[in-house]
Amino acid sequence: METTSMMRAVTQDSYGPPSVLHVESIPVPSPAPGEVLVRVRAAGVDAGTWHLTTGRPYLMRAIGFGWSGPKARVRGLGFAGVVEAVGTDAVTTGSAHGRRVGDAVFGSADGALAEFVVAKADDLVGIPDGVGFEEAAALPVSGVTALQAVKRAGIRDGDAVLVLGAAGGVGHLAVQLAVARGGRVTGVCSGPKAPLVRELGAVEVLDYTTTDVLALGRIYDAIIDTAGNRPLAALRRILSPTGSVVLVGGESGGALLGGIQRTFGAALLDRFTQQQLVGLMARERTDDLRELAALAAEGTLRPVIDAVYPLERTAEAVDHVGTGHARAKIVVAP
Ligand SMILES: NC(=O)c1ccc[n+]([C@@H]2O[C@H](COP(=O)([O-])OP(=O)(O)OC[C@H]3O[C@@H](n4cnc5c(N)ncnc54)[C@H](OP(=O)(O)O)[C@@H]3O)[C@@H](O)[C@H]2O)c1
Structure with a gap:
């Protein structure tokens, strides 16, 4: 499938209720050396997404997320998808740090609530057989x-x-x-x-x-x-x-x-x-992602997905999570 030059992404210019989130058309990002471009199949929505949308608690604005609006315009963090392209350093070999075009992967990168996201190849882990994109997006x-x-x-x-x-x-x-x-x-x-x-x-x-x-x-x-x-x-x-x-x-x-x-x-x-x-201040580590993938593959860990929203309804998904009473995981499928 050919990658187009523009994509739909969930953006925000100021803090506020989830209605400040909009779906707009922006350029597809380019992977730098050591990075890959991933076609997002599912992205997790969690309490952190709600915090970045609303700018609450105010402490997070003071510690560097941005005063009147988030520094990163595109929302989203945890995702699962398929490698679409590799960085310029890897075009000839087709492999960026072991990740190849067509690999099903999951992990975290800013801007995951979009059709495509760029991530460091080293930060991603392969989705094991039998684990779906939505379940994998719940893991990061x-x-x-x-x-x-x-x-x-x-x-x-x-x-x-x-x-x-x-x-x-x-x-x-x-x-x-x-x-x-x-x-x-x-x-x-x-x-x-x-x-x-x-x-x-x-x-x-x-x-x-x-x-x-x-x-x-x-x-x-x-x-x-x-x-x-x-x-x-x-x-x-x-x-x-x-x-x-x-x-x-x-x-x-x-x-x-x-x-x-x-x-x-x-x-x-x-x-x-x-x-x-x-x-606890959780920090993403690929070793943990690998461990979670293995547990999910053997059936010991089963992410439960309560609702899957289309990208256009991300604001509703964030609102749902913001009630503080979501059942298990909410994901968005672009
Ligand atoms: N420390 C870290 O690094 C870190 C990382 C990720 C998330 N977090 C934080 O962890 C919290 C949970 O995140 P989440 O994504 O799991 O949120 P969530 O999906 O909204 O889950 C929160 C759960 O709390 C339950 N709850 C509300 N009041 C309760 C009470 N009085 N007693 C027992 N349970 C109650 C709700 O259950 P009912 O619907 O049944 O009421 C809901 O299922 C958030 O505050 C998030 O910001 C921290």
Whole structure:
């Protein structure tokens, strides 16, 4: 298939509600040496997409994402697709760092909510047989975060593990990864999502609208918190004396700081207690992408896709995620 010179992409010039996102025609980017051009088949929409769209919490503007609008105009990060072209250094051999035209790949690159995206060849991992583009697009941001959370929690065989936000984009993958490590997982979510969390391997599911997990008197060896609306001190009270709590996120931390204070608090307190208190800042690593691909290929990890939106309806997809109550993953298929 011949690559055209223009493509549809989701762009934004100022922060605001998801309606600030527009689909416009822009030039197809060119891969530089060491890069490849990928035809995007699916791109993940996650809480981070919503943050960059709205510019909230305001702290992110101060740390370099842009004051009145995001520096990068095209939205999107995690994606899956097919290599369309290789960088100028690789045209004669047809292979950029082992990636060839026609390879099905996934990974992260700015601007993935578009028909094409340019990515570093070294940052991409092949999609294994049996894993679809939509599932693969769920792995870079949410999967990597879930994997790093589970690793930092140090889950061992037989551990009692609590996952807060167990039906969310990160949470539903964290449940499966914790189960794969031998954890006996209790998942916390709203009632209608309980069957999904049970299906993913949780031995118990608690509906937070009717049950207060903090008041049950149970103690956990590890807590992974993607919901973010319980104080660290309260979580520590239901954690064993040498247990781990990993704070992943949550959307109830305020417009200014967005809950980062809980993350810093954990880092500070961690020095003075035998409990492991981790404020997670996930970073994409290709080793993690490879591990996730292998787990998905063998069926241990199953990204659940709740809805697939066309590129033209990306604003609706971001709005959906922004409610904070999406079920598992939302993706956009250009
Ligand atoms: N630290 C990092 O590096 C990192 C990386 C990625 C994401 N994050 C953050 O992690 C958070 C989760 O991301 P996500 O993509 O998984 O979001 P998501 O898909 O919106 O999932 C959030 C989940 O939280 C649940 N929830 C809301 N209130 C709850 C409560 N009181 N108790 C238990 N669960 C509750 C919701 O479930 P119901 O619908 O059932 O209410 C929803 O499924 C976000 O804040 C995101 O910014 C952090």
